[in-house]
Amino acid sequence: MTDNTAGAPRHYALIPAAGVGARMAADGPKQYLTVGGKPMLRHALEAFLASDRIAHTYIVVSPADGQIDAVVPPGLDGVTVLRCGGATRMETVQNALHALRAQVRDGDSILVHDAARPGLTPALIARLIDGVAGDPAGGLLALPVVDTVKRAAGGQVATVPRDGLWLAQTPQMFPYALLRRALDAATDASAITDDASAVEALGLSPRLVPGDPRNLKVTLPADVRIAEMYLAQPTSN
Ligand SMILES: Nc1ccn([C@@H]2O[C@H](COP(=O)(O)OP(=O)(O)OP(=O)(O)O)[C@@H](O)[C@H]2O)c(=O)n1
Numbered sequence: 001m002t003d004n005t006a007g008a009p010r011h012y013a014l015i016p017a018a019g020v021g022a023r024m025a026a027d028g029p030k031q032y033l034t035v036g037g038k039p040m041l042r043h044a045l046e047a048f049l050a051s052d053r054i055a056h057t058y059i060v061v062s063p064a065d066g067q068i069d070a071v072v073p074p075g076l077d078g079v080t081v082l083r084c085g086g087a088t089r090m091e092t093v094q095n096a097l098h099a100l101r102a103q104v105r106d107g108d109s110i111l112v113h114d115a116a117r118p119g120l121t122p123a124l125i126a127r128l129i130d131g132v133a134g135d136p137a138g139g140l141l142a143l144p145v146v147d148t149v150k151r152a153a154g155g156q157v158a159t160v161p162r163d164g165l166w167l168a169q170t171p172q173m174f175p176y177a178l179l180r181r182a183l184d185a186a187t188d189a190s191a192i193t194d195d196a197s198a199v200e201a202l203g204l205s206p207r208l209v210p211g212d213p214r215n216l217k218v219t220l221p222a223d224v225r226i227a228e229m230y231l232a233q234p235t236s237n
C-alpha cells in the first residue's frame, strides 16, 4: 500500500474504458476497435506507460468486460485493471476513485483520460502537468474554438459568440480528494460529461492548457481515419 505520509505528490492515470461505443455503431465497444494497427485503448495506455511523470495507470472497465485481458495482459507492469465501470462516464470515474482510496493520497494528482483518445503522447501529458503547475483547481487539455458556432433550437439558428470558448479534451487532472468530492457532490450524472464540470460546480476554475488536434475523441466512424492519420505521424516523443 502506498505510503500516505511523506513525498511529493504522485501523478496517476485513470482511463475510463467501460463505454459501449453506441455512436461508433461497431461490432463491439470502440475502445477495442483496431485503430492504427492495435486496439484503440492500447495507444493511450502506451502513452502513459512511456511517460516518466506517471506513477501508475488504472484502466476502468465494465464488470462484464471480456476483452481487456487480451489488450492488457494480467501482470503487465505499471498498470492495473479495475472492474468497476458504471452506467455513465461520471459513475465509472467515481467508482474508480472510491476503489483507489487506500492506494492514493488526497494530494496526489489523478489524470483522467478517455480510452477513446488514442492520440495522446508523453509530451502532451507533460504539457498538462507542467501547465497546471500545482494549481489546486486542477486543469485540462483543451483547444480554443476557431470556427463560427451556431445553436439550432426550435427551428431557429443563431450564432454563439466564440470568444472564450474552448473544446475540452483529456487528460483532465485534479487532486484526488478534490475530484472525489466534486463527483460525490454531483446531483445529475448526465450533466457531468467531463470531470472538470463537476469541479466547476464547486465554484472552481480548472486551468485550460492548450491541447492538440491529434488528441481527438474517436466517437463516430469517420473519426477512425482521422485518428489513424495523426497516429501515422511521428511525434516529438
Ligand atoms: N459508462 C461509461 C461511458 C463511457 N466511458 C468511457 O468514457 C470515454 C468517453 O466516452 P464516449 O466517447 O462517450 O464513449 P462511449 O460512451 O463508449 O460512446 P457512446 O456515447 O457513443 O456510447 C470512453 O473511453 C468510454 O469508454 C466509461 O468509462 N463508462
Ligand SMILES: C[C@](O)(CO)[C@H](O)COP(=O)(O)O
Pocket: 089, 114, 167, 168, 169, 170, 193, 194, 195, 217, 219
Ligand atoms: C470528457 C470529454 O472527452 C471532454 O470533451 C467528453 O465530455 C466526453 O464526452 P462523451 O459523450 O462521454 O464522449
